[in-house]
Amino acid sequence: MPTEPVARFQIELTRFVAADGAALPPLPDFATDEKLLATLYRAMVFVRAFDAKAVALQRTGRLGTYASSLGQEAVGTGAASAMRPEDVLLPSFRDQAAMLGRGVTPLEMLLYWGGDERGSDFAGPRQDFPISVPVASHIPHAAGVALAFKLRHEKRVALCIFGDGATSKGDFYEALNMAGVWQLPLVMLINNNQWAISVPRSTQSAAQTLAQKAIAAGIPGEQVDGNDVIAVRDRVGKALDKARTGGGPTLIEALTYRLGDHTTSDDARRYRDDATVSPHWHEEPIARLRQFMLAQGAWSREREEAALADAATAVDSAMEEYLATPKRPAASMFDHLFATLPPGQASQRTELGDA
Amino acid sequence: MPDVTLVQAIDLALGRALADDPTVVLLGEDIGTDGGVFRATDGLLARYGAERVLDTPLAEAGIAGVSIGLAAQGFRPVAEIQFMAFAYACLDQMINHAARLRTRTQGRLTCPIVLRMPCGGGIHAPEHHSESGEACFTNVPGLRVVIPSSPARAYGLLLAAIRDPDPVLFLEPARLYRSQREAVEDTGIALPLDRCIVLREGADIALVGWGGVVPDMLAAARVLADQGTEAEVIDVATLVPLDADTILASVAKTGRCVVCHEAALTGGFGAEIAARLAGPGLLSLLAPVERVTGYDTVLPLPRLEEAHRPSVARILAAAHRALAHG
Ligand SMILES: Cc1ncc(C[n+]2csc(CCOP(=O)(O)OP(=O)(O)O)c2C)c(N)n1
Ligand SMILES: [Mg+2]
Numbered sequence: 247m248p249t250e251p252v253a254r255f256q257i258e259l260t261r262f263v264a265a266d267g268a269a270l271p272p273l274p275d276f277a278t279d280e281k282l283l284a285t286l287y288r289a290m291v292f293v294r295a296f297d298a299k300a301v302a303l304q305r306t307g308r309l310g311t312y313a314s315s316l317g318q319e320a321v322g323t324g325a326a327s328a329m330r331p332e333d334v335l336l337p338s339f340r341d342q343a344a345m346l347g348r349g350v351t352p353l354e355m356l357l358y359w360g361g362d363e364r365g366s367d368f369a370g371p372r373q374d375f376p377i378s379v380p381v382a383s384h385i386p387h388a389a390g391v392a393l394a395f396k397l398r399h400e401k402r403v404a405l406c407i408f409g410d411g412a413t414s415k416g417d418f419y420e421a422l423n424m425a426g427v428w429q430l431p432l433v434m435l436i437n438n439n440q441w442a443i444s445v446p447r448s449t450q451s452a453a454q455t456l457a458q459k460a461i462a463a464g465i466p467g468e469q470v471d472g473n474d475v476i477a478v479r480d481r482v483g484k485a486l487d488k489a490r491t492g493g494g495p496t497l498i499e500a501l502t503y504r505l506g507d508h509t510t511s512d513d514a515r516r517y518r519d520d521a522t523v524s525p526h527w528h529e530e531p532i533a534r535l536r537q538f539m540l541a542q543g544a545w546s547r548e549r550e551e552a553a554l555a556d557a558a559t560a561v562d563s564a565m566e567e568y569l570a571t572p573k574r575p576a577a578s579m580f581d582h583l584f585a586t587l588p589p590g591q592a593s594q595r596t597e598l599g600d601a
Numbered sequence: 602m603p604d605v606t607l608v609q610a611i612d613l614a615l616g617r618a619l620a621d622d623p624t625v626v627l628l629g630e631d632i633g634t635d636g637g638v639f640r641a642t643d644g645l646l647a648r649y650g651a652e653r654v655l656d657t658p659l660a661e662a663g664i665a666g667v668s669i670g671l672a673a674q675g676f677r678p679v680a681e682i683q684f685m686a687f688a689y690a691c692l693d694q695m696i697n698h699a700a701r702l703r704t705r706t707q708g709r710l711t712c713p714i715v716l717r718m719p720c721g722g723g724i725h726a727p728e729h730h731s732e733s734g735e736a737c738f739t740n741v742p743g744l745r746v747v748i749p750s751s752p753a754r755a756y757g758l759l760l761a762a763i764r765d766p767d768p769v770l771f772l773e774p775a776r777l778y779r780s781q782r783e784a785v786e787d788t789g790i791a792l793p794l795d796r797c798i799v800l801r802e803g804a805d806i807a808l809v810g811w812g813g814v815v816p817d818m819l820a821a822a823r824v825l826a827d828q829g830t831e832a833e834v835i836d837v838a839t840l841v842p843l844d845a846d847t848i849l850a851s852v853a854k855t856g857r858c859v860v861c862h863e864a865a866l867t868g869g870f871g872a873e874i875a876a877r878l879a880g881p882g883l884l885s886l887l888a889p890v891e892r893v894t895g896y897d898t899v900l901p902l903p904r905l906e907e908a909h910r911p912s913v914a915r916i917l918a919a920a921h922r923a924l925a926h927g
Contacts, residue, residue, distance in 0.1 A: 310903050311727050339727070361725065361903030379729040380687060381659055414658035416690075442659050444635035450658050517634040576908035579901040590867070594896045598908060 255461045257454075259501070260481050261471035265529045267537020274480045280544040286327060286475050287539065288553045290319040290532050293343040295557040296352055297506075299565055300359060304510040308569065310361050313340045317473075317505030320531035321437045322407065323347055324478025328486055329405060336375040336388040336406040340437065344407055348374055352564035353571075360568060363582075382412035385421040385434065392430035392495070403431045403489040405482070411442025413456050419463075422497065426463035429494035433485045436497070437472065439504035444517035460497035472500030473531040476538075505530065575599060603785070608778040610752035610785045611641045611717070614759040615679065617789050619649045622677060625763060628655040628664060629681030638683055639719060639778055661687045665694035668714040669702065672768075679763055682718035685732040685772070691716065692737065699768040700743030715762045715769045720748070721813040721863050722910060723776030725903040731775075733812070733864035733895065738770045739841050739873070746840040747794060748772040750815035752783045754838060757792030764791060774813035781816070795839045797847040803831030806920055807851040809874060810861030811837040814893075814911050818861055821916040830924060840870050845877045849885070852878055856887030857923040861911050866894040888926030891919035 262273050269277075276282050297316055303309035315322070318340070326347025329335065335348050342355055349370030358365025358377065366376035375391075378384035388406035395402045412418055413436060425432045436456050440447045453459060460467025470481040478500055485496035503526040507514045514523075539545035577598040580587055587595065605613065618625045627642060633656035636643035646654040657664050661682055668678035682688040688695075695716065702712040722731035739746050747762055747769055749755035755773065762769040800815070801822055808818040815836050822832035833851050837843070852858050858878060860871040875890045893911040901909055 310725055358902075359727075361906070363902055377728075379727060380690075411659035414660045414663075416660070416662055442630075443638065444631045444633070445656055445658070449656065511638070516636065573904045576905055579896065579905050579909060580898050583898045591897050594866075594898070598896070 255458060257457045257467060257469055259469040259471065260477045261474050262476045262480065263474045263534055263538045265473070265534060267534055267541055269538065269541070274476065276479070277476050278542075283535070283539055283544055284549065286323055286479070287532070287535050287545075288556070289323045289327070289347060290343070290475065290535065291553045292557040292560065293319045293323065293346060294532060295554075295561045296342060296346070296355070296564075299561045300356065301510055303356075303565065309356065309359050311509050311511050312359050313509040314506045315340050315343055317526065317530045318437055318439050318502045319343050320475035320478050320535075321435070321472045321500045321502055324475040325405060325407065325435055325482045328479050328483035330402075331371070333403045333405060333486065334373050334375070334391050335371065336384045336391065336404060337377055338381070338384070338408050338412070338437070339377050339379050340409070341377070341407050345374070345377075350374070352561065353567050356564060356568035357571065362571070362573065364574070382408055382415035382417040384408070385412070385418050386424070388432055388434070389421040389424045389430055392425065392432035392489075393428060395431050396428065401490050403433060403486045405433045405435060405486070407435045407437055409442060410436060410438040410440065410447050410450055410456060411445065412436070413459055414450055419459075422460065422463040422465070425495040426465045431489035432495040433482060433489055434495065434497045435482060436499040437502060438499050439502050441504045441508070441518075443508045443512065455499060457497060457499035465495045465497060467497040467499065469499045469501055472502030473529050473534055475531055475535055502531070503529065604782040605752050605785050606779045606782055607749070607752045607755045607773065608639050608641050610756040611759060611773060612643055612645070613785060613787050614756045614763075615642060616645055616648065617787055618679065618760060618763045619645065619653055621789060622763075624675060625677045625679060626653050626655065626671065627679050627681070628657050628668065630657055630659055630664075630683050632656060632681050637681060639775070641681065641773070661690040662694055665691035665699065665716060668716070669694060669698050669712055672712045672714045673702065673710045677713050677763060679715045679717060682716060684726075684730045685718050685720040685734050686729040688716065688718050689734065689737070695738065695744060695768070695770070696741050700741045703767065704743065711766055712768045713766050715759075715771050717759070717771040717773060719775035719778070720772040721774045721776055722900065722906050723813055725906065726775070728902055731900055731906065733862065735772060735840060736864055736868055736870050739870050743768070744841065745769040745794060746772070747838065748774065748812045748840065749838060750774060750777060750812055750836050751781065752785050754792060754798065754836070756785050757790065758794065758838065760789065761791035761794045765794060772812060776813045777816070795842050795844055797844040798836045798838050799833065799847065799851070800836050801832065801834040803833040803855070805830045805832060805855055806857040806859065806923060807833045807835060807848070807855045808859050808861065808916065808920070809835045809837060809848055809851075811840065813863050814861045817911065817913045817916055820913045821920060824913070824917055825920060830920070832920065837874075843873065843877070845881075848874060849877065849882045852882050853885045856885055857926070858886075859891040859893060859916060859919045859923060861893045861916055863895050863910060865897045866892060867897050869894050888923040891923050893919045
């Protein structure tokens with residue numbers, strides 16, 4: 247036949263800890279670092295407590311619409327833990343784990359979701375991007391940030407997180423393509439939680455994996471078990487290292503599951519039943535790491551209780567600070583429109599009071 | 602005749618269009634099993650099947666573009682964009698293609714699509730969920746821009762938009778989705794497009810606006826009536842093409858006009874109305890045209906959102922300024 251195969255690809259999936267917590271060696275070196283494991287665990291416990299509080303605040307009218315990351319805590323926790331402070335994170339609206347891991351404060355997160363712009367003026371990671379609500383629209387920004395690093399010969403990497411649904415948008419493909427063409431120091435991390443609101447992964451794309459979308463752009467793509475924080479940290483860390491040393495971009499598809507509603511405005515029972523969801527509770531990341539650490543003798547009931555208690559205390563104090571933060575004067579809506587407010591707007595500002 | 606909300610009236614009209622015309626297809630994100638995030642397509646998948654009610658992947662530019670292709674092939678696609686902010690990704694398709702396919706092919710191919718979406722603030726929604734971006738589309742020749750403000754008008758105008766042979770941007774004020782109920786009979790009777798609707802007659806001042814501010818204009822008119830001033834309240838309803846005659850006739854009678862909209866002041870569609878009044882309407886005016894609008898700043902997040910909206914108090918203040926003249 248006058249045809250010959252010209253391209254082949256394969257997508258690898260990495261997992262170090264099975265759903266029941268069993269180790270799947272060979273493990274990365276850090277998997278024996280008890281302190282590090284405890285830090286990752288406590289971070290995930292904190293995110294879960296934070297999400298639960300945020301949902302409770304929304305239900306009682308004290309917070310706006312909120313997107314919980316229930317069941318997906320390992321994705322952002324693992325990714326942020328692999329980043330260096332000088333890297334830049336470009337998050338979506340469900341990336342509290344990564345943002346908190348980067349040093350955004352719980353108070354800032356609550357302010358943002360409570361409808362106060364001060365929540366996006368991070369005191370910690372000053373160059374990190376604010377939450378992107380228009381799905382996928384921040385992926386090209388990440389390519390731009392990475393291009394800046396490349397042009398300035400800096401050993402820094404941009405990390406962008408987005409959902410499975412986001413990989414259907416042109417913004418994603420355009421950024422992916424540019425990242426390939428320019429070999430940008432960019433890591434694109436898909437939180438594949440299997441749902442885009444009511445649309446399941448199976449009808450979002452006919453592709454077998456989302457990771458393989460990278461192949462078309464000439465960059466490596468891979469899957470990682472997104473409920474295994476050790477695997478996420480390891481694979482994102484390797485991709486960051488590679489990008490940092492001139493090796494170009496990577497697309498990583500983290501496989502996880504959205505255990506909760508899409509947001510507090512959503513009622514997932516309209517489109518999926520509990521029987522569909524419940525098996526995924528056996529795969530969730532926090533119990534998995536706990537089982538793993540217990541088996542290694544690296545965890546105890548006392549540590550567990552301390553982790554839960556510390557998370558509850560920290561979340562409560564963030565909540566109290568949030569609830570005690572007065573809203574700003576209305577005129578502040580003009581404060582950051584331009585570097586210098588033009589006279590026309592200045593007079594509108596006056597209409598709102600001179601605060 | 603059941604009392605329905607605006608969003609239920611949309612659902613009713615969509616169901617009617619699907620039943621009446623086999624070329625009508627609905628497409629959009631989460632419009633199938635979920636029935637749309639606002640439930641505007643509730644029950645339609647079950648009744649009309651997955652070949653008439655299509656859940657799409659997450660891709661707004663694609664939704665608009667695919668609709669154009671369907672339309673050129675004789676379908677009448679009615680696409681839902683989940684929130685207006687995400688329709689900005691459709692601008693390329695809407696401006697470069699939908700609006701001019703008929704002209705470019707000299708009538709050989711046409712584009713009877715409806716792109717419908719919630720717009721406006723007032724529901725304490727997250728960032729980018731409260732856009733009033735109508736002026737991005739009103740400056741595009743070849744697009745109709747329609748925005749109802751009551752359940753009955755939503756039903757009648759949506760049917761008209763779907764039956765119209767050209768592309769229509771159909772804006773649904775999210776704050777009105779569930780704020781009022783009225784009897785809407787599923788008669789299949791469309792309202793005329795391209796007409797302003799006089800909601801209240803009055804000889805002293807015209808209050809002209811659309812969408813989410815219409816209830817505020819009516820509330821202001823009630824206050825003015827208590828003060829002895831009769832306001833005429835006009836729901837523009839179809840921004841493009843603009844029924845300027847109805848507005849000019851009203852101002853010929855009243856001599857005073859307050860134009861209201863949620864979108865920012867500068868370049869807002871209210872400027873077009875003010876320009877018409879300053880042109881053919883100039884000699885009727887007894888006072889400068891007042892505009893009560895969103896401010897020229899980025900729409901604040903919910904904590905300050907209300908302060909950005911044209912409130913009843915601001916409409917009244919503008920009306921009093923206009924009435925104080927001459
Ligand atoms: C461009 C755009 N279209 C639609 C929406 C409304 N919306 C918010 S989240 C979402 C689904 C996103 O799915 P996915 O990318 O998988 O992220 P997930 O919510 O599952 O984390 C949709 C349709 C949006 N925010 N932006
Ligand atoms: Mg998803």
